[in-house]
Structures are given as C-alpha cells and as structure tokens.
Amino acid sequence: MDAQNTPAIAVDQLVKRYKGLAAVDGITFRLAPGSVTGLLGGNGAGKTTTIAMIMGLVTPTSGTVTVLGAEMPRQRYRVLHRMNFESPYVDMPMRLTVRQNLSVFAQLYAVADIDQRIERLAADLDLTEFLDRPTGKLSAGQKTRVSLSKALLNKPEVLLLDEPTASLDPDTADWVRSRLERYRAEEGATLLLASHNMGEVERLCERVIIMKKGRIEDDDKPARLLARYGRETLEEVFLDVARGRRQSEVAQ
Amino acid sequence: MRTRTKSRNRMSSITDTGMDFSFNRVAAMVRRYWYLLRSSWPRILDLIYWPAVQMLMWGFLQVYVSQNAGFFAQAGGVFIGSVLLWDILFRGQLGFSISFLEEMYARNLGNIMMSPLRPAEFLLALMVMSIVRLSIGMIPVSLLAIAFFGFNLWALGLALAAFFANLILTSWSVGIFVAGLLLRNGLGAESMAWTIMFLFLPLTCVYYPVAILPVWLQYFAWALPPTYVFEGMRALVTDHVFRADLMAQAFAFNVVLFAAASFAFFKLLQSARVQGSLLQTSE
Numbered sequence: 018m019d020a021q022n023t024p025a026i027a028v029d030q031l032v033k034r035y036k037g038l039a040a041v042d043g044i045t046f047r048l049a050p051g052s053v054t055g056l057l058g059g060n061g062a063g064k065t066t067t068i069a070m071i072m073g074l075v076t077p078t079s080g081t082v083t084v085l086g087a088e089m090p091r092q093r094y095r096v097l098h099r100m101n102f103e104s105p106y107v108d109m110p111m112r113l114t115v116r117q118n119l120s121v122f123a124q125l126y127a128v129a130d131i132d133q134r135i136e137r138l139a140a141d142l143d144l145t146e147f148l149d150r151p152t153g154k155l156s157a158g159q160k161t162r163v164s165l166s167k168a169l170l171n172k173p174e175v176l177l178l179d180e181p182t183a184s185l186d187p188d189t190a191d192w193v194r195s196r197l198e199r200y201r202a203e204e205g206a207t208l209l210l211a212s213h214n215m216g217e218v219e220r221l222c223e224r225v226i227i228m229k230k231g232r233i234e235d236d237d238k239p240a241r242l243l244a245r246y247g248r249e250t251l252e253e254v255f256l257d258v259a260r261g262r263r264q265s266e267v268a269q
Numbered sequence: 270m271r272t273r274t275k276s277r278n279r280m281s282s283i284t285d286t287g288m289d290f291s292f293n294r295v296a297a298m299v300r301r302y303w304y305l306l307r308s309s310w311p312r313i314l315d316l317i318y319w320p321a322v323q324m325l326m327w328g329f330l331q332v333y334v335s336q337n338a339g340f341f342a343q344a345g346g347v348f349i350g351s352v353l354l355w356d357i358l359f360r361g362q363l364g365f366s367i368s369f370l371e372e373m374y375a376r377n378l379g380n381i382m383m384s385p386l387r388p389a390e391f392l393l394a395l396m397v398m399s400i401v402r403l404s405i406g407m408i409p410v411s412l413l414a415i416a417f418f419g420f421n422l423w424a425l426g427l428a429l430a431a432f433f434a435n436l437i438l439t440s441w442s443v444g445i446f447v448a449g450l451l452l453r454n455g456l457g458a459e460s461m462a463w464t465i466m467f468l469f470l471p472l473t474c475v476y477y478p479v480a481i482l483p484v485w486l487q488y489f490a491w492a493l494p495p496t497y498v499f500e501g502m503r504a505l506v507t508d509h510v511f512r513a514d515l516m517a518q519a520f521a522f523n524v525v526l527f528a529a530a531s532f533a534f535f536k537l538l539q540s541a542r543v544q545g546s547l548l549q550t551s552e
Contacts, residue, residue, distance in 0.1 A: 035544070073542075074545075090542060097385045098385040100383075101383075102383055106376075107376055107379035110375040112305055112309060121304075167380070
C-alpha cells in the first residue's frame with residue numbers, strides 16, 4: 018500500500034480485555050488522512066482504551082492498530098514525533114511556568130526554533146501574558162489552552178483528543194473548538210476526538226463512531242446518522258443507541 | 270483538498286527507525302527536573318537537612334565513644350565515613366526515585382510516555398538528576414564534617430571515586446527497579462521508593478564488619494555490592510589500605526545488578542502496557 022492510500026489510523030479487529038472482561042471488543046475502522054472523526058460513547062464504552070491503544074500506551078489483547086503506517090505499540094517510536102494528544106486527565110507540571118513546560122516538550126519533540134514556535138502558539142492561543150506564570154496558577158480554561166499548545170507544538174499529523182473541552186465553560190469550549198478547526202484547516206491533520214459533548218462532535222466531525230460496551234454500534238456521517246434515526250440532534254441519536262433503541266423502532 | 274495532499278505528502282517521509290538515542294531528549298528531561306528543583310526552596314533544603322542532621326549525630330557519638338574506648342580512638346572517622354557513604358547510596362536512590370515520583374504526582378506521566386522520549390533516555394535523565402540532587406546535599410555536608418570533626422571525605426581521593434562509582438551504580442539499579450514497580454503498580458508502590466534501601470542497611474554492614482553477621486547471612490551480604498564498599502572504607506580508614514580487589518568485586522556485582530534491574534524495568538513497563546496501568550497511575 019503506498020503512502021497516498023495509507024490510512025492515517027487503521028484499527029483492525031481490536032480487542033482489549035482486562036482480567037477476561039472486554040473493554041474493547043473487536044472494533045475495526047480506518048481514518049483517512051486529514052479527516053476529523055468523533056468517538057462517541059457513554060462511560061465505560063471503551064473510547065479512552067481505544068485512544069490509549071492508538072497512542073501505544075496500552076497493548077491490545079488481539080487485533081492491530083496502525084498509525085501513519087507504523088504498528089502500535091511495537092513501532093511507536095517511528096511515529097510518536099508526528100502525533101500528539103490532549104486530555105483533561107493528564108496535567109502539565111504545575112510548578113513550571115508555561116514557557117518552561119512548553120520548551121521542555123518542544124525539546125522532547127525536537128521542534129525547530131523552539132522560542133519562535135512557543136511565541137507563535139502563545140499568540141494563537143491567547144497565552145502570551147501567561148507564558149512566565151507557573152502553570153498551576155492558571156484557571157481551568159487557561160490550563161486547557163496550555164495543554165492544547167503542548168499538543169500542537171510539533172504540528173502533529175495525527176492529533177488525539179480525549180474530551181478536550183471537559184470542565185470548560187461554553188465560551189472557552191467554543192473558543193477551543195474554533196482553534197482545533199483552524200489547525201485542521203491549516204495543517205491537514207487527522208483528528209480523532211473522544212467526547213461526551215454532542216454539539217462539539219456535530220460541529221467538528223465529518224464522521225462519528227458510536228461505541229457501546231466496547232463495540233462499534235454505529236459509524237457514519239452526522240447527517241446520515243440523523244436521517245437514519247429520524248432525529249434532529251446527535252444527542253438524540255446517542256440516547257437511542259445508549260438505550261438500545263433500534264433504528265426501525267425509532268423510525269416508527 | 271489542499272490540506273489532504275499536504276498530510277499525505279508528510280506520510281511518505283517516515284525515516285525515524287525508532288532505535289536512535291537522543292541526548293537532546295535527555296537534556297530536556299534534566300532541564301524539566303532542574304526547573305522544578307529551582308522553583309522550590311523546601312525541595313532544596315530537604316536535600317541538605319537530613320544528611321546534615323545524621324552526620325552530626327553520628328559524628329558526636331563517635332567523638333564520645335572514641336574518648337571511652339581504645340579501638341574507636343584509633344579508628345577515628347569510621348562512623349562519619351560510614352554515614353557519608355551510606356547517604357551516597359540512600360540519597361542516590363532517593364534522588365532517582367523522587368524525580369520519577371514527581372511525574373506521577375504531577376499527572377504528567379501520560380505526556381512523557383506518549384512523547385518520543387525513549388525509556389532508556391528517561392532513565393539516563395533520572396540518573397543525572399540523582400547526581401545533581403546528591404551533589405546539592407552531600408557537598409555541603411562533607412564540608413560540615415571537616416569543620417566539626419576534622420573528617421575529610423575528599424582526602425580519600427581515588428578511593429572515594431571508586432566508592433562513589435560503586436555506590437551510585439547500586440543506587441541507580443535499585444531506583445530503576447522501583448521505577449518499574451511504580452509504572453506497573455502506580456502510587457500503591459510509592460512506599461517502596463522510600464523504604465527499599467533500608468533492606469540494604471543491615472545486610473551491607475554499613476556500621477560494622479561483615480564478620481559480625483552469622484555465617485549463613487554473610488553469603489547474602491557478600492552478594493550485595495555496597496558490602497564491599499563499606500568493608501573497603503573500613504580497611505582504608507583503620508588500616509590505611511586501599512582494597513582494589515574489593516572494588517573490582519563490587520563493580521562486577523554492580524554490573525549484574527544493573528543488568529537485572531534494567532531487565533526487570535523493561536518487563537514491568539511491558540506489563541504496565543498490557544495492564545493499562547500507564548493510564549491509571551494513582552493507587
């Protein structure tokens with residue numbers, strides 16, 4: 018398969034079991050380069066485990082994950098410098114200033130011209146005045162922007178986002194979404210976004226994968242999902258899937 | 270369309286083999302720990318405080334005992350020397366383990382493990398920090414030992430270098446093993462980081478000769494590299510003889526210990542990936 022046809026992320030019959038219990042149970046999907054996909058599901062649906070396997074943090078029980086042509090986690094060091102992620106469940110060191118944190122990660126990712134890149138990101142994400150403040154002294158919204166800056170430092174081709182706007186107020190969340198849209202448009206990156214926020218997924222994603230109990234329950238474009246379930250919002254579709262209502266029942 | 274093409278073009282340029290070791294990434298991690306240390310004076314004070322207290326306590330005890338027992342009068346400096354060398358061993362491991370624990374306390378391990386930083390680079394950065402932290406603590410304390418008791422650790426010269434190299438190698442081996450346990454078991458294994466070295470305290474004969482131990486326990490003692498160092502230090506201070514043979518044996522055992530600890534670390538890391546514990550590092 019040549020590079021032109023290589024999916025950015027390919028997940029094939031992926032299974033992860035913990036003590037016999039399936040957290041992810043035989044899922045398969047491929048994400049085209051430059052696409053934005055939402056991974057929807059309730060708590061325990063397997064979204065975070067799926068993302069962790071894509072990042073190479075968790076070894077699958079069976080099945081394969083390939084990112085930018087590299088099998089994860091075995092070949093992860095071939096591609097980790099071309100990926101990045103953001104999650105509210107991971108923090109930046111609180112005592113370090115924003116600039117110190119970003120410069121350490123920039124060096125880890127071998128970013129060229131570190132100072133210039135940090136200044137540029139700080140300007141883009143409205144962080145310039147906070148660069149020399151300890152990260153722990155920032156508000157939740159400012160910390161999220163710092164995490165997003167870290168995630169964008171190396172201009173990743175694959176960006177994994179685990180509930181990127183959780184615990185943010187609607188204005189800040191909207192602001193973060195607009196920056197993600199802009200990054201995708203400018204860099205042509207592939208975005209995979211796990212979220213509980215249906216509005217966010219509806220706005221950002223051209224494709225939605227709905228997971229339940231470790232399996233893929235549905236996988237389509239938002240508009241087609243709405244049409245098939247006869248609903249007006251993805252939240253209603255999500256509730257139909259979560260509560261086990263079939264498309265035929267919903268249509269009646 | 271333009272963006273898709275751009276992305277696809279980038280995909281054709283996979284050149285990183287994944288086998289390269291980068292001192293630049295090691296330097297990034299050392300810088301990260303240095304920033305942390307610099308930002309917190311209690312952290313720096315903590316590096317000096319306890320070694321100083323311990324050295325003073327044992328030093329005054331030695332002064333008292335030496336005035337009342339002929340042997341100790343001739344063996345001046347054995348206790349203080351033991352204390353200082355024990356602190357190299359203990360603080361070397363703590364310096365390694367605490368830097369690692371800082372990542373867990375900060376919930377930063379996911380960022381680190383997801384970055385291009387290789388585990389071997391991470392371990393090397395922790396080794397460098399263990400020396401940095403040890404230097405901040407031990408250099409002032411060794412000067413205090415000269416001022417209070419006239420015991421000059423630095424006068425041991427090349428012998429000190431041999432003692433230090435062997436002790437720091439042991440402390441890194443223990444630190445590497447503990448880091449593996451922490452990755453695999455999360456902060457539930459934190460107490461190991463603080464206490465594991467005390468297992469070495471009675472067995473490596475820090476304050477007494479190996480001959481004091483029951484014969485069957487001496488076999489265990491001689492399997493631990495620091496035992497050779499403490500015996501060597503006593504030979505140097507009391508008999509004025511540098512036992513190069515003991516240092517060579519300590520080094521041989523250290524090579525085995527370091528290899529075993531590194532193997533255990535990579536196995537525990539592998540297990541952590543299987544168990545998903547890199548995601549969940551709390552208790």
